Amino acid sequence: MALIAGDTYNLDSIELDNMKKIGIYHLIAVSGSHIAIICSIVYLILLRLNVPVLFIKLSLLGILPIYSLYTELAPSALRAIITAMLVLILPRSAYRQPLNLLGVSFVTLSIIFPEFIFDIGFQFSYMITLFILLSRPLLQNNNKFVNLLYLTLLAQIGSFVISAVHFNEIQWVGVLANLFFVPLYSFLLFPLTLIYFFIIHISTHHQILDLILNKVYILHDKSINIFLNLTHIKWFIPTLNEYILLITIILNFLVLHFLVKRRIVETFTLCLFLLLFLNYIPQTHENRLTMLDVGQGDSFLIETKKGRTLMIDTGGKRAQKEIKDNHNISKYHILPTFKKRNIKSIDYLIITHPHEDHIGEFSYLTKEIRFKNVIINSESYTKMQLKKLDELSNKYNINIYDFHMMKTLMLDDYRVNLIDATIKDSSDLNEQCIITYIIYKSTHMLFMGDATINNERLLLKNYSFPRIDIFKVGHHGSKTSSDPHFINSIHPRISLISAGKNNLYHLPSKEVESRLKEEGSMLLETSKLGEVSINLDSKNITYEKN
Incomplete structure (x- = not known):
């Protein structure tokens, strides 16, 4: 249920804490990857049944709002759903400019649900997506593993300031953990869970799928324990005043700029400077x-x-x-x-x-x-x-x-x-x-x-x-x-x-x-x-x- 609808109520609190510690908690928050997989599965099934593309789009336009209710209107889910619906409605020329789509979905959600602006998940969702879209030239002409590496780095860079402000901590282990868990969730865990969810509603014979899914979950839990061993090295970020926060945001976008330009030396140097800056500049002790x-x-x-x-x-x-x-x-x-x-x-x-x-x-x-x-x-x-x-x-x-x-x-x-x-x-x-x-x-x-x-x-x-x-x-x-x-x-x-x-x-x-x-x-x-x-x-x- 956590994977399908973002409902973590029945998950053990220790398990949730462990996922937060290694920086993969976002994977059980309904987001763009969930919507993309759902759209892909529906599209491929209906296409195989020779359903016209127009009716496939209309089906998805009906399914996605219902799914948003299933997620209890989670901000990160709504961002992905509205963006997907815009892609389905608008002509191709419109979504060749994905930043415009992101902007329209942001304005739409902000008008309908103004309180979302203060939701941390909402902030994470849009900031990470923005950084990925700004980095499109970086993601072209690479193999899948290189792109996965870049996407993981972009997610960390995009979430950096939000993590620093809200949680006063940077989960550096997340860079390594996401390289493993993003493919595991995207290509194995979430699709299997989604298929399982539909099968248990129409059939009582799913023992083989039970076995496969349990094996995947065991792999998942054991892998979490391996990454937990690295979390004893903490990177706390003390409270930042307005000036230091502004400098941090500027440095953050400069890191993105040099990374997109593939200027690795400058990127590494700026990251090192940012690390030292946040560790030593804002630290003021008092009695x-x-x-x-x-x-x-x-x-x-x-x-x-x-x-x-x-x-x-x-x-x-x-x-x-x-x-x-x-x-x-x-x-x-x-x-x-x-x-x-x-x-x-x-x-x-x-x-x-x-x-x-x-x-x-x-x-x-x-x-x-x-x-x-x-x-x-x-x-x-x-x-x-x-x-x-x-x-x-x-x-x-x-x-x-x-x-x-x-x-x-x-x-x-x-x-x-x-x-x-x-x-x-x-x-x-x-x-x-x-x-x-x-x-x-x-x-x-x-x-x-x-x-x-x-x-x-x-x-x-x-x-x-x-x-x-x-x-x-x-x-x-x-x-x-x-x-x-x-x-x-x-x-x-x-x-x-x-x-x-x-x-x-x-x-x-x-x-x-x-x-x-x-x-x-x-x-x-x-x-x-x-x-x-x-x-x-x-x-x-x-x-x-x-």
Whole structure:
């Protein structure tokens, strides 16, 4: 169904993610190749039956709109369908100028469905098609393999700017993967699937086709796994300002110009320059604290001006029986921020305690970014949990430390103090939390994890704090934390509360919010503001709704 109608609802989310990672997800989006194959099959069958060409065209003009409804009016499908219908309706002299056809279909769709302009699939579809049409001289007088190579490169060049802007990542593996998968889909997988789709509607005898199709799918899945091995090399593109984006677009079209002229040296030189330009020019680091929007969980990121990073917790969902975690927190809330800021590695990750809403995304994130050092309270983990951490450590070359052995660490100008206010004999893992006290110049930050009132009392008994500038409120603003005496003692200027919108626990507590406001603290909550960033040099606060 994904191949025929672009409906990916029943496909496994991991399978879809893998296709996105290697840059072939577009192959299951209904596009020009689907329409071309459908038109070719109908045309050849009816021609063999001696149906006049006029009636063949009329048949296709009836079939294609029905097929567009079957795809639920997918923008990429409509682009191909309208273009195909224009070819069928207009005289040959008209479609000798394919750019005009593309322009007419673009204007038509933009008038009927103006919201399509903001659809990423729509943008990809037209930009890639534009680049291919502009490159027609390049595709003449070549053998099929050379043309396939050029088409793959053109698709990558055409999608380059859109990928950089929307996804902050360039899937370079796609160049190699498409050389294999485009022929597999075009000449084998999609035609076989289409034939199978029609046969199962008219006959119950299709065992041989079952067998053949399953073999092709097995080849498909095994091939995906081979290309996945290359995806550990990431190419993130940080957020581009207007000027850098304009320069990138100009360079992109210059690459196309030299490629069409077959000036390979200039093309390669410009590609290399573009790569270096995007990797080094727009990269500006700042001393910044970010409260990531991870729903009912905790995850905080500290960046230094030199590009070093410290993370406190990863967020995550509480495990539910028979419900597989799709890790949407990482995919849509953590990794997009990392990509925008070109963060490919984390120098230190502090996991305050092993509750899923603090550690749940860690195993998934290890596949996407590099964690150099992880700090835990090993006394709060079960043997099974420690074993899993050890396996991840060996697999991804992560150093794991117990916080009792690392009381203080320096991260450029940041002094990070790992405070032991744990209650060792408590059965409540919240009371086994690592409390993190960070000093940057004159800014004092205190991160409480899910520490309880009991931890707060122990903290005040053993430690003395100045006024806290930035306070991560304990346990998502629950009444089990933020004792009045504790709040009065640290006088927080800014209070950060990480909690899910309309969460089941009704957090943060109104009582805790009132207590902090009475203390004169500014409340910043992910449930209301989304992701929150604070520039630690200027104290400028920004919000970003995901």
